[in-house]
Amino acid sequence: MPRNTEETRFSQQRDRVLRAAAHCFNRKGYSGTSLKDVATMLGLTDPALYYYVRNKEELVYLCYVRAADIGRDAMQQAVADGRTGLEQVRLYLRYHIESMVGEQGPIAIMSEIPSLKQEHREKVLKLSRKHSSGFEAMLDRGIADGSIAPCNVRMTGNAIMGSINWIPKWYHGDEAMAASIVAEFPDILSRGLVARDA
Amino acid sequence: MPRNTEETRFSQQRDRVLRAAAHCFNRKGYSGTSLKDVATMLGLTDPALYYYVRNKEELVYLCYVRAADIGRDAMQQAVADGRTGLEQVRLYLRYHIESMVGEQGPIAIMSEIPSLKQEHREKVLKLSRKHSSGFEAMLDRGIADGSIAPCNVRMTGNAIMGSINWIPKWYHGDEAMAASIVAEFPDILSRGLVARDA
DNA sequence: AAAAAGTTTTAATCTATATTAAAATAATGC
DNA sequence: GCATTATTTTAATATAGATTAAAACTTTTT
Numbered sequence: 001m002p003r004n005t006e007e008t009r010f011s012q013q014r015d016r017v018l019r020a021a022a023h024c025f026n027r028k029g030y031s032g033t034s035l036k037d038v039a040t041m042l043g044l045t046d047p048a049l050y051y052y053v054r055n056k057e058e059l060v061y062l063c064y065v066r067a068a069d070i071g072r073d074a075m076q077q078a079v080a081d082g083r084t085g086l087e088q089v090r091l092y093l094r095y096h097i098e099s100m101v102g103e104q105g106p107i108a109i110m111s112e113i114p115s116l117k118q119e120h121r122e123k124v125l126k127l128s129r130k131h132s133s134g135f136e137a138m139l140d141r142g143i144a145d146g147s148i149a150p151c152n153v154r155m156t157g158n159a160i161m162g163s164i165n166w167i168p169k170w171y172h173g174d175e176a177m178a179a180s181i182v183a184e185f186p187d188i189l190s191r192g193l194v195a196r197d198a
Numbered sequence: 199m200p201r202n203t204e205e206t207r208f209s210q211q212r213d214r215v216l217r218a219a220a221h222c223f224n225r226k227g228y229s230g231t232s233l234k235d236v237a238t239m240l241g242l243t244d245p246a247l248y249y250y251v252r253n254k255e256e257l258v259y260l261c262y263v264r265a266a267d268i269g270r271d272a273m274q275q276a277v278a279d280g281r282t283g284l285e286q287v288r289l290y291l292r293y294h295i296e297s298m299v300g301e302q303g304p305i306a307i308m309s310e311i312p313s314l315k316q317e318h319r320e321k322v323l324k325l326s327r328k329h330s331s332g333f334e335a336m337l338d339r340g341i342a343d344g345s346i347a348p349c350n351v352r353m354t355g356n357a358i359m360g361s362i363n364w365i366p367k368w369y370h371g372d373e374a375m376a377a378s379i380v381a382e383f384p385d386i387l388s389r390g391l392v393a394r395d396a
Numbered sequence: 397a398a399a400a401a402g403t404t405t406t407a408a409t410c411t412a413t414a415t416t417a418a419a420a421t422a423a424t425g426c
Numbered sequence: 427g428c429a430t431t432a433t434t435t436t437a438a439t440a441t442a443g444a445t446t447a448a449a450a451c452t453t454t455t456t
Contacts, residue, residue, distance in 0.1 A: 010432090029310050031229030034413060047415080048434050056414065111309060111367065112227050155382040158368060159361045166360030169309065184353040192390030208402090232443060245445080246404050254444065 063108035085142020261306035283340020
């Protein structure tokens with residue numbers, strides 16, 4: 001019991017740290033936000049953060065891993081829930097976007113991977129590539145099953161993922177806006193994919 | 199003659215500075231890139247940059263203004279050249295993307311506007327909003343003339359612009375890739391807009 | 397070819413902020 | 427209530443990198 005509760009409390013607190021950091025990083029960039037910025041946001045002083053992360057670089061790294069995990073979860077769920085490739089894409093968009101603008105709080109944009117130290121950079125790039133491949137696989141599936149019109153999956157993936165990645169740049173917690181994004185984006189981003197002949 | 203040639207040489211050099219800076223900023227962010235990084239890229243030492251810009255903040259500001267100008271030019275040209283709203287959108291996408299991956303060298307992503315000092319921030323935000331409105335106006339025009347299916351222009355604009363803004367994050371000068379982007383993106387991004395009934 | 401203007405460099409300063417160390421406070425188990 | 431562990435703070439250190447100043451080239455002008 002002790003081990004367990006302590007661990008959850010610790011990791012809960014750490015998650016708060018990561019969310020606060022994501023919020024700052026999304027607005028002012030990695031080096032643009034000081035640890036003090038993040039700490040202040042949580043009502044702490046900067047050195048307190050070192051209780052949760054080894055250093056600033058690791059803080060970013062963990063934010064990115066968290067972002068990747070959330071994206072992966074959305075995709076897995078979508079693949080499980082959707083029948084056709086098109087359905088899967090639509091569900092993925094919905095799930096992922098719901099996470100981004102919802103409860104899970106701000107999710108870090110992976111915009112400064114180059115600033116990570118080699119080991120971390122490679123791990124994040126790996127996750128990132130995996131996510132891209134996963135998305136392209138959904139597109140291929142849709143093309144194969146006839147729900148998606150043939151297209152350059154690589155470029156289509158880049159286009160759609162870019163649009164999603166950019167959301168945290170202009171969305172900053174406005175509730176009404178969140179609803180609007182969830183309601184509109186999946187459709188806007190997938191409308192161009194559907195096979196005409198069906 | 200003297201004034202003129204000197205001025206062009208100066209502004210040409212300054213443009214090289216801005217392009218080098220944009221390249222660095224796009225990869226490692228504002229505070230993540232040192233003036234030394236930028237200078238080294240041009241075969242200079244850091245203090246030399248102060249001959250072209252007042253300080254680092256102004257360097258970013260000028261990069262952003264340059265980016266805005268290029269986007270504006272693309273849009274103006276598109277509005278001049280296209281008949282229907284849909285045509286204008288397509289041309290704009292093509293022109294803007296051609297600029298981004300072409301001659302004009304890397305164009306800065308406006309991802310750290312919050313780091314600018316108030317005066318500059320306001321100016322850039324103004325340009326940015328103007329650009330967004332311009333895009334939404336093209337969409338409205340298309341909906342009015344029947345070339346574009348009715349949609350939430352605000353969100354559709356956010357979606358498409360986000361996709362474009364993200365390009366410099368993954369495109370880093372590969373020629374073949376550039377051709378592919380120019381060939382595919384305009385179509386990928388506008389396919390979802392076209393009115394079905396036509 | 398001397399003077400002036402334009403451009404870049406070397407050397408010196410200055411500050412913000414990441415990080416560490418040690419101490420203090422709060423919480424928990426016994 | 428005491429001892430241990432967890433969490434945060436205050437105080438001190440260290441350094442990178444922006445900025446400034448003054449000097450050295452370089453190019454242009456006359």
